Amino acid sequence: MVARKSLKGDYCPSARSLDVIGDWWSLLIVRDAFDGLTRFGEFQKSLGIAKNILTERLRTLVASGILELVPAGDSGTRMEYRLTTMGKDLFPVMVALRQFGERYLFAPAEEHSLLVDRTTGQPVRLDIRAQDGRSVGPDETVILKVPEET
Template identity: 80%
Template structure:
């Protein structure tokens, strides 16, 4: 089996991001953390993931700064996993994945979960905009790559 190559020195921000959060279990853990799960057992029950794999993914998410361990809010000796600021910054990524899945992976009348604003119940939508606020799509963008060293 070929080992996974680290992308942490890559010039591409997408590659570096995937180096930190690029497996599906990690993204599902982050999804559940946004949904309010904080305890090992809650993640395990929600995901149906083997305990050793969950333990490894949680340890990695903590070491990479996505989650942090904090004392349980109820005063118990156990600790909880909470999203850090870096982890909370994954919210647009999670919304984008959700919207892509809604658009391409469900039939029009198929039931699915929904992301809505807590206070109003209105659906959440992510738009990509330029710095001056104009909507923009992939045909109007270009990646400015770092020149290869000579």
């Protein structure tokens, strides 16, 4: 098996982000955390993941600051995984993945889960905007790369 290359020092913010959350188990754990799951057993039951893989992914997400371990209840003997501020900042990423899946990976009448506003029950949509408030897409943006050293 080929060892995974670390992207921790890469100049690209996308690459550094993928270094932390770039496997499907990690993103599914984050999805479940947004859905209110907090316990090891809850994640395992939801995902059907092997204990050793779940343990490693949770350890990485905690070490990276995406999740934190907090005491569950008053006794402090049981621990729960909670999204940190950093973890909650992944919300737009998760919404973007949902929107992609809804648009391209389901048949027109096929049922799927929905993300809705808790207050109104209306579907949530992600919209990318420039600093001045204009809606922008890939044709209206460009990545300014860090110059390569020679």
